Amino acid sequence: LMGYVGFANLPNQVHRKSVRKGFTFTCMVVGESGLGKSTLINTLFNTRLYPKKEVPPPSQERSKTVAIESISADIVENGVRLRLTVVDTPGFGDFVNNDDSWKPIVDNIESRFDAYLEQENRVNRAKLVDNRVHACLYFVQPTGHALRPIDIEFMRRLHQKVNLIPVIAKSDTMTDEEIVQFKARILADITHHQIQIFHAPVYENEDEETIAENEEIVRKIPFAVVGSDTEIDTPDGRRVRGRAYPWGVIEVDNEDHCDFVKLRQMLIRSHMEELKEHTHDNLYERYRSEKLVGMGV
Ligand code: GDP
Ligand code: MG
Numbered sequence: 212l213m214g215y216v217g218f219a220n221l222p223n224q225v226h227r228k229s230v231r232k233g234f235t236f237t238c239m240v241v242g243e244s245g246l247g248k249s250t251l252i253n254t255l256f257n258t259r260l261y262p263k264k265e266v267p268p269p270s271q272e273r274s275k276t277v278a279i280e281s282i283s284a285d286i287v288e289n290g291v292r293l294r295l296t297v298v299d300t301p302g303f304g305d306f307v308n309n310d311d312s313w314k315p316i317v318d319n320i321e322s323r324f325d326a327y328l329e330q331e332n333r334v335n336r337a338k339l340v341d342n343r344v345h346a347c348l349y350f351v352q353p354t355g356h357a358l359r360p361i362d363i364e365f366m367r368r369l370h371q372k373v374n375l376i377p378v379i380a381k382s383d384t385m386t387d388e389e390i391v392q393f394k395a396r397i398l399a400d401i402t403h404h405q406i407q408i409f410h411a412p413v414y415e416n417e418d419e420e421t422i423a424e425n426e427e428i429v430r431k432i433p434f435a436v437v438g439s440d441t442e443i444d445t446p447d448g449r450r451v452r453g454r455a456y457p458w459g460v461i462e463v464d465n466e467d468h469c470d471f472v473k474l475r476q477m478l479i480r481s482h483m484e485e486l487k488e489h490t491h492d493n494l495y496e497r498y499r500s501e502k503l504v505g506m507g508v
Contacts, residue, residue: 242350244302250438382435
């Protein structure tokens with residue numbers, strides 16, 4: 212499989228530990244309705260991720276998300292199993308009043324913290340099931356302008372609860388030049404509004420090649436993504452996942468065309484353990500201590 216890189220490249224210690232425990236990873240998608248969230252999930256769960264038989268094919272009956280729902284599938288790579296879960300949230304923008312549309316999302320994240328906390332408080336803590344959200348993709352409309360007030364509101368509500376990773380939705384609708392400028396503008400807005408997005412570290416004790424690769428992934432944030440669940444033919448006779456235009460084909464899996472591959476690498480390869488550690492050590496820990504204070508403990 213072209214461009215498919217496995218878990219074997221994780222730092223050795225992390226890798227060995229995770230092989231023993233088995234990987235689980237949960238990612239959430241958030242953003243306005245119609246920005247391609249469900250399509251991107253389908254793209255993530257394509258055959259390359261070997262979805263299990265009992266998982267319903269995501270493309271059907273998923274045209275409009277009305278409730279928070281999650282889809283899981285197992286990935287096996289070099290004998291290592293990963294159970295990947297993606298939580299799809301209804302998009303905002305569907306209602307006359309979007310003031311509280313972040314609330315069910317925050318509730319969902321917190322109830323997953325609560326479920327973990329409850330297990331930690333049990334006498335027998337041998338097998339903790341971790342269903343916490345380890346990463347949240349926030350979909351930004353490809354306007355080329357600034358972040359909108361509703362984006363800022365959402366991200367501010369979420370940033371202390373979850374690892375936020377902003378993505379530019381439907382980036383095939385923008386030119387390369389526009390994307391470069393829009394990325395800079397989004398990052399400037401995020402800094403200005405003191406929103407904490409996931410700060411991806413680069414492992415210093417890795418070989419040069421891995422460090423360079425990780426740096427390249429981090430540099431792509433906010434990832435300019437394109438989703439597609441259909442295969443099309445390119446003029447030079449290849450069959451690819453992509454979107455067709457009169458002037459040509461945008462390929463989902465082509466790194467010269469969009470950042471989908473890099474985003475996917477970050478989530479399930481290069482930074483998965485970091486995302487999980489930060490969730491546990493910082494985000495969950497903050498929630499846990501605030502909760503204890505609230506209960507007067
Ligand atoms: P959601 O409401 O955020 O889940 O959005 P959907 O995944 O249902 O997509 C809404 C519409 O946008 C559908 O017609 C998709 O085919 C289309 N779409 C999804 N992803 C992309 C993309 O990357 N580029 C373009 N141009 N259209 C997309
Ligand atoms: Mg949807």
